[in-house]
Amino acid sequence: MGSVVRRDAAVIILVALACGLVTALPPFNLIHGWSIDALTALRWQAFGARHDPAAAPVAVIAVDEETYATPPFKGSPTLTWTTEIGRVLSAVIDGGASVVGFDIVLPTSIELSEIPFGGDSVGARMRGFDRDFLRSLAKGAAAGKVVLGETLRGDRPSPGQRIAVGQTKNIRPLNIFTDPDEVVRRIPLTFAGDGKPVPSMALELVSRALNAAPVLTEDGSVTLAGYRIPSTVPNTLTLNFEGGADDIQTFSFADLRACVERNDVDFFHRQFAGKIVIFGTLLDSEDRKFTSKRFATELDGSRAPRCALPPAPPAAGQFKRTSIAGVYIHATAVHNLMARDAVVEPGRVPATMIAIAFAALAALAARMLAPGTAAAVYLGMVALWTAFATLAFTRSLALPLSEPFVAGLAAMAAIGAYRFVVTDKGERLLRSSFALYLAPQVIDKMLASNRLPVLGGETRDVTVFFSDLAGFSSIAEKMTPAELVAFMNEYLSAMTDIIESKGGYIDKYIGDSIVAVFGAPADDSDHASNAAYAALGCRARLDELNENSAAFQGYKVAHRMGLNSGEALVGNIGSRRRFNYSVMSDAVNVASRLEGANKYYGTSIAASEMTVALTGSRFAWRELDAIRVQGRSAPVKIYELLAEAGQATSQQLTAAAAYAEGLAHWRAREFDAAATCFARVAGFDKPSALFLARARAFESHPPDTDWEPVSTLEAK
Structure with missing residues (x-):
């Protein structure tokens, strides 16, 4: 028996190690990020929003569907909006924003158009069109409060904008990082520049808001204002999205432009003082990204307080979607850096150890219990671990779900096969051999x-x-x-x-x-x-x-x-x-x-x-x-x-009643009365016929005085 126990223990350990280690192999990287996606949704469903969007350190100004449908933007190309963008930018900075970033890239200018028009080009005729916008950029950049975005090996701001902001000094990359399943869960912190790292847009905005330069180490980690940014993938920040649609306060660009027209300076001061502001797009089909928030989204829109325009009615056919606008990726990164609550992942080694432990418990259950009971225990383990991981995620710790669950399921299957081939073979043989000779309970x-x-x-x-x-x-x-x-x-x-x-x-x-x-x-x-x-x-x-x-x-x-x-x-x-x-x-x-x-x-x-x-x-x-x-x-x-x-039946009840009455008379030595009772049913009731014959025999030959109403059966 001891050797069998040792053998089974060794098999359980080997299976748990194999199943846990397999989840650490590169092909399983695809499932790694699903844990964060699930935990984001579970935390939101269980605990709701953790922060008041109005109190958040970041806000988004969105060029949304309402903007495209509101004069003077309706029907006009985006290149012609620069003056209004400059006016809103100036109002936001004057309202006390700590720094403004642009997730919108305007790679050209109407002033550069070479399309012929009236014997000249459109660009020549529109010379100076961007002057107010460029002045706003220059003023903000000089104060260190404007950062334009660009995409490496992609779009860059127009030459005039680059000059206005002082070239690369105030331009930062907007590139993001996608996992193997094309879901955004992390964002790069720096990029390789001309001989030195270049901070990402989010890192640059927070650095300026805190007036603290990021400190980079050789191992790829980044520390900002004493906060060592957690990262399992070097030089990245794992995004900690809230659920719902209002986690980042979003203002409609159309409403803010109308607010500038009304010269409501107080509104800009109330809403943007001390905040990091990001200009971006919030459109139905442009710049949409799948993120770890994909199971925790709601109808998006610009729901921040209004200044001049009435709230826009819900768009016809609007529906909940699993993607979000790209600007929220940068806004969430900014929020995480400011709140110091970026997601902390245990790392590959701790995740593998958790998977091995989970596989060991599942394997033990599969070996000791019946298949149905073992499956119920496994589901119970899944539920308990999920609940614990959800609670841990309220502290931004993302414990793995995918790896232990896959490892546990694989371990149960492996031990099930082991039982069928090895350990239960003797039991099946015993049952099949002795089932016809022994009761099931004995076996x-x-x-x-x-x-x-x-x-x-x-x-x-x-x-x-x-x-x-x-x-x-x-x-x-x-x-x-x-x-x-x-x-x-x-x-x-x-x-x-x-x-x-x-x-x-x-x-x-x-x-x-x-x-x-x-x-x-x-x-x-x-x-x-x-x-x-x-x-x-x-x-x-x-x-x-x-x-x-x-x-x-x-x-x-x-x-x-x-x-x-x-x-x-x-x-x-x-x-x-x-x-x-x-x-x-x-x-x-x-x-x-x-x-x-x-x-x-x-x-x-x-x-x-x-x-x-x-x-x-x-x-x-x-x-x-x-x-x-x-x-x-x-x-x-x-x-x-x-x-x-x-x-x-009625016949049985009739016979039983007559028999009981006759038996009582019989035991009282009242054999005449007993015979009368038995005779009523003796024709169809054999016990009554037997006692009727006895009673009549005693009528003519009464028993001795020591007689007992007890019959002796001499043989079987």
């Missing part, structure tokens, strides 16, 4: 103890069941051997199925007789009632066999059953070389005698008063007699089992 007990059966027993309260076919010897003489085998197999199979369905254990077959016990080897506090149910079921089934079975055609048989309850020795009884699980005691002897008593009284099911007392009011009984069986000095009252309570 289960032997397997549960993990040891071979040995001699020994215990005293238990049981009910013993005996049955025998009436007059079968004479019937068997008329059958050929093949007919006899078919008959016995049909009969014994049918009776055995009923007995075992009620929890009985077949002790042995003795020819056409069946010896069964209820209450062992499986515990059964209701063993007496179950034995009575089995007896009624066997009687009804024999009636069906007599009517319908081909093996019974021409041979209508009846059987007799005896039931007795009491203490008995049950266990493995026999020799040291061969033994059976059996039952021994006086209770067995009484049950056997009761089965034979049916022949004397003309009944089919007889039970002792001990069995009747344990069944309560579930059955209709009638007392037959008090008898003294061979091998037992004390008399015992016996009863006939008529039917389940409430199901006795």
Whole structure:
């Protein structure tokens, strides 16, 4: 046994290690980010928004669908908006914004257009068109409050804008980082420049707002104002998105332009003082990104307080989508840096260790429990770990979900295969080999103890069941051997199925007789009632066999059953070389005698008063007699089992009532009155006919004065 345990333990450890380590291989990188996606959604659903958007250190000014539909922008190309962009920019800076970044790149200018117009070019005719915009850029850049965006190996601001902001001094990359599944979960912190790292847009904006330069180390980590930015992928920040659509306060550019027209300086001061502001687009189809927020989105829109325009009505056909506007990626990074709550990932090694531990628990459950129970335990582990990880994520710690769940599932499958091929092979062999010889309960007990059966027993309260076919010897003489085998197999199979369905254990077959016990080897506090149910079921089934079975055609048989309850020795009884699980005691002897008593009284099911007392009011009984069986000095009252309570026929009830009255007169030595009672039903009731003959005999020859109303059965 010890070697088996050591073998299983070694297999569990090896399987857990293999399944956990496999999740660390590159092909599984695809599932790594799903944990963050799931935790973002679960945290939002469980706890809601953690921050008030109005109090957040960052705000977005969105060129949205409303802007494109509002004069003077409606119908005009974006290149012509520069003057209005400059006016809003100046108002935001004058309102006290700490720094303004542009997620919008205007790579050209209408002043550069070479399209002919009136003998000249459009650009020549529009010379100076961008002057106000460029002045706003220059003023803001001189104060260190404007940062234009560009995409490396992509769009750059127009030459005039670059000059206005002082070239690269105030231009930062907008490039983002995507995982292998094309989902944005991280954003780069720096990019390679001309001999030195260039901060990303988000890092630059926060650096200026805090007036602290980022510190870069050789291992790729970045520290800003004492905050070491956590990162499992060097030189990146793992984004910590809130859920919903209003986590970053968003203003419509159209409304702010109208606010400038009204010269509402106080509005800009109230909304933007001390904040980092980012200009970007919020459109239905442009610059949309899938992020780790993809399962926690809502209808997006510009829902910040309004200044001049009424709130825009919901657009027709607007629907919830899993993508978000790209500007929110940079805004979220800014918020994470300012709040110092970027996502902390445990790293590949800790994640692998967690996966190994999870796989080990799942493998242990799969080895120790039944498949269904093991699956339930695995699901419980998944639920508990998910709840714990969700709580941890409220502290920005992203514990892995995908790796341990995949490792655990793989470990359960591997151990299931191992059990089928190795450990359960012996059990299956034992069950298939002994199922026809031993009761299922005995096999289960032997397997549960993990040891071979040995001699020994215990005293238990049981009910013993005996049955025998009436007059079968004479019937068997008329059958050929093949007919006899078919008959016995049909009969014994049918009776055995009923007995075992009620929890009985077949002790042995003795020819056409069946010896069964209820209450062992499986515990059964209701063993007496179950034995009575089995007896009624066997009687009804024999009636069906007599009517319908081909093996019974021409041979209508009846059987007799005896039931007795009491203490008995049950266990493995026999020799040291061969033994059976059996039952021994006086209770067995009484049950056997009761089965034979049916022949004397003309009944089919007889039970002792001990069995009747344990069944309560579930059955209709009638007392037959008090008898003294061979091998037992004390008399015992016996009863006939008529039917389940409430199901006795009117004839049975009539006979039982007359019999009970006659039996009372009989025991009072009132033999004339007893005979009268028995005579009323003796024509169809065999016990009454038996006692009628007794009573009439005593009428003419009364018994001695020491007579006891007890019958002695000398033989079975």
